[in-house]
Amino acid sequence: MTVIRNLLFDSGILKSQSFPIPVISVGNLAVGGTGKTPHAEFILSLLQNENKIAFLSRGYKRRTKGFYLANEKSDSLVLGDEPFQIHQKFAKVTVAVDEKRVDGVEKLLKIIPDLQVIVLDDAFQHRYIKPGLSILLTDLANLYTQDIQLPTGKLRECSSGSKRADIIVVTKCPADFGNPDMCEVIKALKPEPDQPVFFSTFIYDEMVPVFSDAAVEAWTCERLRADKAGVLLVAGIVSPQAIVNYLGNYTSTVSTLFFPDHHAFTPKDYILINKMLDELATSDKIIVVTEKDAARLISNPFFPETLKSRTFALPIRVNILNNQEILFTQIIKNYVTENSRNC
Numbered sequence: 001m002t003v004i005r006n007l008l009f010d011s012g013i014l015k016s017q018s019f020p021i022p023v024i025s026v027g028n029l030a031v032g033g034t035g036k037t038p039h040a041e042f043i044l045s046l047l048q049n050e051n052k053i054a055f056l057s058r059g060y061k062r063r064t065k066g067f068y069l070a071n072e073k074s075d076s077l078v079l080g081d082e083p084f085q086i087h088q089k090f091a092k093v094t095v096a097v098d099e100k101r102v103d104g105v106e107k108l109l110k111i112i113p114d115l116q117v118i119v120l121d122d123a124f125q126h127r128y129i130k131p132g133l134s135i136l137l138t139d140l141a142n143l144y145t146q147d148i149q150l151p152t153g154k155l156r157e158c159s160s161g162s163k164r165a166d167i168i169v170v171t172k173c174p175a176d177f178g179n180p181d182m183c184e185v186i187k188a189l190k191p192e193p194d195q196p197v198f199f200s201t202f203i204y205d206e207m208v209p210v211f212s213d214a215a216v217e218a219w220t221c222e223r224l225r226a227d228k229a230g231v232l233l234v235a236g237i238v239s240p241q242a243i244v245n246y247l248g249n250y251t252s253t254v255s256t257l258f259f260p261d262h263h264a265f266t267p268k269d270y271i272l273i274n275k276m277l278d279e280l281a282t283s284d285k286i287i288v289v290t291e292k293d294a295a296r297l298i299s300n301p302f303f304p305e306t307l308k309s310r311t312f313a314l315p316i317r318v319n320i321l322n323n324q325e326i327l328f329t330q331i332i333k334n335y336v337t338e339n340s341r342n343c
Contacts, residue, residue, distance in 0.1 A: 002125070002149070002157040009127045016130035017102050019109070022117045022339045024332070025131035027124025029144040029161055030154045032261055033238030034137040035171040035318070037082045037292065038202065040121055041089065042318040043135075046329055047117055047336060048092045054112065055090070056104045057083045057121035059097030061262050067107045070095035075299035081262060082121065085295040101129050117336055124164070125156055133335045136165035138189070139239075140173050140199075145188050162189070167331065168197045172242065175201045177321055198328050199321040204246050207312040210294045214308035219286055224250040230282035231255070234273060234289050236263030236296070243290065243314060253282050263293075267302045274307065287311040 008014040024043060028034040040055065047053050059068065059080035068078055076084040079097055087095040094112060098104030101123055109115055123129065124136060138144050142154065144162060149155045162168065168191055170182075177199055186197050209216040224231065230253035233243060238261050247254050255276055259269070277285055287310055289297065294313035297303050320328045 002161075006127070006157065006161065014127070016127055018130045018132070019105055019118070020341050021109070021115060022133070022336045023105070023120060023129065023131045024117065024335070025120040025123040025126075025129075025134045026137065027120075027122050027134070028137045029124065029156060029159060030139065030142060030147060031150065031156060033142075034139045035200070035202070036122055036137060037085065038316055038318050039135070039137060039169065039171070039200070040119055041086065043119055043332060044086070044090050044093055046332060047119075048090060051116040051336060051340075052094075052112065052114055053092070053117045053119065054094040054096060054108050054115055055083065055086050055119050055121065056101060056108065057086075057095075057097050058099045058101070059083055060122075061264070062097060064097070065099070067096065067098040067104055069107075069111065070097075076295045077299050081292050081295040084299070085291050088295070101126050105129065116340060124161075132339050133167070133332065134165050135167045135169060136162055137169050137171050140170050140177075140185070141239075143170070143185065143188055145190065163192055163195075165195060167328075168195055170197065170199045172239070173199045173201045173321060175319075175321070177201070179322065182322065196327075196331070198324055200318050201321055202242065202316045203319050204243075205315040205317060207288065207314055209309075210289065210297055210311045210313050211303075211308035214305075216309045219312055221247075221250045224286075227284045228282060229253070229284035229286065230280035232257065232273065232277045232280060232285065232287050234287055234293065235259070236265075236293050237261055237290055240290075243288075246314075247288065253280060253285075255280055263296075265296060265300050265303070270302060270304050270307070274304065277307070277310070285310070288314050291315055 026036050026040045062080040064078045070087040083095050083097050144159045147153045147155050233256045236259035291313050
């Protein structure tokens with residue numbers, strides 16, 4: 001089905017629409033797990049101080065439909081967890097959701113006539129929009145050239161779809177991933193001559209309270225080590241093992257409770273979370289969640305008051321490896337500058 005659809009777009013039977021401002025797409029070929037949101041945040045952080053910028057997502061698993069513009073009362077139920085996460089972290093960025101991206105862009109341009117840049121989340125297969133800059137992500141542990149299409153594999157479309165990308169980023173690399181390994185990956189990906197390939201890793205920042213209005217003690221990773229504290233890691237993401245490994249650097253007591261990606265937490269889940277936390281064999285213990293899970297927990301009315309002061313999110317950010325961050329940044333900023341309109 002995707003092969004036929006792509007042929008219709010490639011032949012011009014189905015039309016892709018361009019827009020008069022820079023549009024940057026961050027997406028992948030596989031189903032989830034490549035780090036789209038942290039990479040989108042990286043781009044937003046590069047551009048937000050110099051440009052009027054918007055972030056547009058379909059708002060996966062939200063309870064609303066059509067176009068919705070984030071406001072001070074929005075939560076993950078109306079936006080979806082990832083757009084709500086962006087809305088919380090980037091005060092200067094307009095966040096909107098619309099399953100029809102063309103409609104979403106048109107509405108944003110109407111609402112904000114002097115808008116300068118739009119970042120599209122998970123839009124690589126949404127070909128009704130033709131982005132000016134398309135960034136394709138692939139997980140080092142599951143390169144798209146080593147995968148096959150659904151339902152047997154995890155690819156949404158054939159790996160040949162990668163030819164539409166302007167930039168390829170290999171994500172979730174070890175921090176010490178070296179040049180020889182990078183060369184082998186590039187050989188495996190077989191990029192086009194005009195497709196630069198970058199490699200990224202995640203950096204974990206200090207934990208932050210999920211419920212900032214609760215009476216919260218300050219917890220850091222170093223305090224975990226000093227107090228020999230225990231951690232219950234609760235995660236509803238595709239690949240949580242890297243977080244387990246990271247926390248293991250600071251405490252030998254890490255219990256895990258994993259849920260499917262974008263999991264909607266229920267009262268039964270909270271009973272289990274409370275039970276597993278109590279069972280940790282340490283006097284000091286906390287709950288650690290991902291930022292994406294935190295976005296859903298904040299919006300959930302059933303989260304127990306007794307757990308709020310003990311629940312922390314572990315933020316992550318992207319680092320481009322091999323001293324290539326300046327080049328990566330330059331490509332993005334040059335694209336925006338060269339394609340900006342006079343507002």
